[in-house]
Amino acid sequence: MERGDSGYLQVVAGMPDQQERLPNSAGRRMDDSGRRVLVERLRRQGWSYRRISTELNISYALVSRWLDGPEAAAPIEPLSIGVRAPRRPTAAAVPPHSQGTRSPGESDPSQPLIEQLITQNRALLQRVDQLVAASAAQQQAIAGLEARLVANIEDQHKKLGERLLDSIKLLLSKIIPG
Numbered sequence: 001m002e003r004g005d006s007g008y009l010q011v012v013a014g015m016p017d018q019q020e021r022l023p024n025s026a027g028r029r030m031d032d033s034g035r036r037v038l039v040e041r042l043r044r045q046g047w048s049y050r051r052i053s054t055e056l057n058i059s060y061a062l063v064s065r066w067l068d069g070p071e072a073a074a075p076i077e078p079l080s081i082g083v084r085a086p087r088r089p090t091a092a093a094v095p096p097h098s099q100g101t102r103s104p105g106e107s108d109p110s111q112p113l114i115e116q117l118i119t120q121n122r123a124l125l126q127r128v129d130q131l132v133a134a135s136a137a138q139q140q141a142i143a144g145l146e147a148r149l150v151a152n153i154e155d156q157h158k159k160l161g162e163r164l165l166d167s168i169k170l171l172l173s174k175i176i177p178g
Contacts, residue, residue: 036066043067 030038035056042052049067053060108114 039063039066 035058039052039056039058042055043049047055049060049063052058053063056063
C-alpha cells in the first residue's frame with residue numbers, strides 16, 4: 001500500500017496490506033498480553049485509540065492505559081470527608097446473649113457518627129440556601145443591567161438618528177438653495 005503525507009491529512013491509497021489487517025480472532029480468543037501486543041502494533045500502524053478500542057472491543061481507557069502507561073491515568077483523589085461508617089458485626093460475630101439486650105444507659109455506638117452527619121447536612125443545606133439567595137440576587141442585578149443597557153441603546157439610537165437627520169437637512173440645504 002502506498003502512503004502519502006499531505007499537510008495535516010495522511011492519505012492512504014490502495015488496498016490494505018495483509019499484515020496490516022486485523023486477524024479474524026482479534027479481540028475474541030486472545031489473552032491480555034496478546035491483545036496488548038496487537039494494540040501496540042495497530043498503534044504503530046497509525047490506528048487511533050478509538051478505532052483500536054472499537055475494533056478489538058476493548059474499553060478506550062484500557063487502550064489508553066496500555067499505550068500511555070499507568071502514569072498517564074488521572075489520579076484518584078480521596079474523599080474530602082474522613083468519616084467512615086463503622087462496620088456492623090455479623091450475626092455469627094455477636095454472642096447470642098448480647099443480641100438485642102442493650103441496657104437503657106448504653107448508647108448506640110454509631111450515634112456520634114450520626115450526629116456528625118446531621119451537623120454536616122445542616123451546614124450543607126445552609127450553604128445551599130446562601131448560594132440560592134446569591135444566585136437570585138445576581139439574576140436581579142443582571143436583569144437591571146439588561147434593562148439599562150436596552151434603554152441606553154435606544155437612547156443612543158434616537159440621538160444618532162436625530163444627528164443623521166440634521167446632517168442630511170444641512171447637506172440638502174447646501175445642495176438645493178432656497
